[in-house]
Every structure is written in C-alpha cells, then in structure tokens.
Amino acid sequence: MFKDFLALIYxxxxVACEQVLTKGxxxxxxxxxxxxxxxxxHLDKENILLQKFWANQPLHYALAYFYFIKNSRVQNIIHSLKYEGNQAVGELLGKWYGAILTEQGFNQTFDIILPVPLHAARLRQRGYNQSDCFARGLAEAMQIPWSAETLARGKATQTQTRKSRMERWQNVSDIFVVQKPELVDNQRVLLVDDVITTGSTVESCLQILQNNGAKELSVAAIAVARF
Ligand SMILES: [Zn+2]
Incomplete structure (x- = not known):
C-alpha cells in the first residue's frame, strides 16, 4: 500500500527505455x-562468441545474454550498472540469465564462478565491480559457488631486463593472478565479464586460469559486441 503510494509520488x-515502471x-x-x-x-554450442576465442583459447562454453549495440536499451542498462551505482540491475540480470541457463542444465556444468577483476584504482573509484554483480546473480540462480577474490589484478614481479620492450609493456599492462589456486585447479571455471568487445582482457584471464590448472574454461557476459 505504502509502496504504491510512494510510486505515485516517486x-x-x-533503466533500459526510461518509461515509468508499473506495479510488479x-x-x-x-x-x-x-x-x-x-x-x-546457450542454444548454439558453436556460437559466434565461442568462435571469437577459438583461435587462441579452447573454451567449453561461451555465453552472452545480449548483443551490445550502441545507443540501445542494452547500452542504457550497462550505463546504469557501471556509472550510476546500480548494482541491483547487474544482479537481477544475473538471476534472470542464471534461471535460463539452469533450465538448460548449465547449473551442472560449472564448479566455480569468477568475475573478471577491475583495476584497483577503478574499484576504489566505483566502489564495486560490475562484473561481480552479474556473477553474484548467476551464482545464486544456478546454485554454484562464486568467488570475487580468487582472480585478481596483480603486478609484474619477474625480472623485466631480458624482455623486449613490447613484452615488458604487455607484462605490466594486464597481469592477472590467481590468489586461491586450490579453487581453480582441476575445476570447471565460468569466467564472468560485463561486456565483451575485443576479448583481450578475457583472454588474459583465461590464460592465467589455464596456467593454474583449470580443467575446463567457459565465459559468460552480460553482452557481446556484434562482430
Ligand atoms: Zn523499458
């Protein structure tokens, strides 16, 4: 009753089309x-997203909920999630997508869900990792363990002197570390991102997960850019 009254005033x-929401x-x-x-x-094992990664990384499943199109409703949703503090919409999308995936039996397919980590500076600025919001929703709907700390951004610790300039640049620009290797070793890992465009960040994460003994690698994103 009170909520209905509030809805009249506020x-x-x-978040996608900016029309007034109705009850429910x-x-x-x-x-x-x-x-x-x-x-x-999720209905096409050989889908475009899988093919995108196929050349560099053998993936078990590649899943994206939406296509990302500029100036679209999906862009509005992502904007709200990333820049307006709307963590709830990320979690809600995770729950909706997780329910669809569970219907298709995907809840039996993964042992652990890991979000792509944000740069520390960005995380401090934003206060949350938008990929983690989606990952949490997926984990809850699919009843699969999830960990936000296992995969982290790290710093290059090995000696740089013998590497070429390009290698050094790559080495420091995007390094990931697995902080709890026991949660990855011999596990079927679902890596979760917000929007996949070039896929290079995801590829770096997949590489480090593979180096840490992951048995099967899969990727899920809220949206994928058309390519
Ligand atoms: Zn709408």
Whole structure:
C-alpha cells in the first residue's frame, strides 16, 4: 500500500527505455524484457562468441545474454550498472540469465564462478565491480559457488631486463593472478565479464586460469559486441 503510494509520488523508471515502471516490474519493463536483443548463445554450442576465442583459447562454453549495440536499451542498462551505482540491475540480470541457463542444465556444468577483476584504482573509484554483480546473480540462480577474490589484478614481479620492450609493456599492462589456486585447479571455471568487445582482457584471464590448472574454461557476459 505504502509502496504504491510512494510510486505515485516517486515513480521508478525502466533503466533500459526510461518509461515509468508499473506495479510488479523491477528495473526493466515488460516491453524491454520482451524485446531486448538476446543472443541465445546457450542454444548454439558453436556460437559466434565461442568462435571469437577459438583461435587462441579452447573454451567449453561461451555465453552472452545480449548483443551490445550502441545507443540501445542494452547500452542504457550497462550505463546504469557501471556509472550510476546500480548494482541491483547487474544482479537481477544475473538471476534472470542464471534461471535460463539452469533450465538448460548449465547449473551442472560449472564448479566455480569468477568475475573478471577491475583495476584497483577503478574499484576504489566505483566502489564495486560490475562484473561481480552479474556473477553474484548467476551464482545464486544456478546454485554454484562464486568467488570475487580468487582472480585478481596483480603486478609484474619477474625480472623485466631480458624482455623486449613490447613484452615488458604487455607484462605490466594486464597481469592477472590467481590468489586461491586450490579453487581453480582441476575445476570447471565460468569466467564472468560485463561486456565483451575485443576479448583481450578475457583472454588474459583465461590464460592465467589455464596456467593454474583449470580443467575446463567457459565465459559468460552480460553482452557481446556484434562482430
Ligand atoms: Zn523499458
């Protein structure tokens, strides 16, 4: 009752299309939920996202909930998640997607869910990791363990002197570390990102997970850019 009254004075808006939400809707309106550009990658084992990584990294599954299109409803959702502090929408999308994946039996396919970590400076600035919001929702819906600390951004510790300039640059620009190797070793890992564009960050993470003995590697993202 009180909530209905509040909704009259302070209506909530759909984060995707900015229309007023009606009773029973949360974050995303029914029309958007129906019309968002779903990839259905979970129904196609040889999908475009998998093929994108295939050359460099053998992946078990590559899953993306939406296509990322500029100036679209999906971009509005991602903007709200990343720049307006709307962690709840990330978690909600994780729950929705996790429910779909569970229906298809994917909840039996992974042992642990790990989000792609943010740079420490960015994490301090934003206060949260948007990929982790989505990962939490997925973990809850699929009833799979999840860890935000296992995969972390690290610093190059090995000696740099004998590397070429290019190698040194790559070495310091994007280094990841596995802080709890026992959670990765011989496990079926689902790596979770927000939006996959070039895929280079994901590839670096996959490499370090493979180096730490992961048995199977899969990727899930909120959205993937069309390519
Ligand atoms: Zn909407």
């Amino acid at each position: 209506p909530e808006f759909c 809707e949360d974050q995303i309106c029914t029309d958007c939920r129906y019309h968002l550009p779903y990839t259905n990658t």
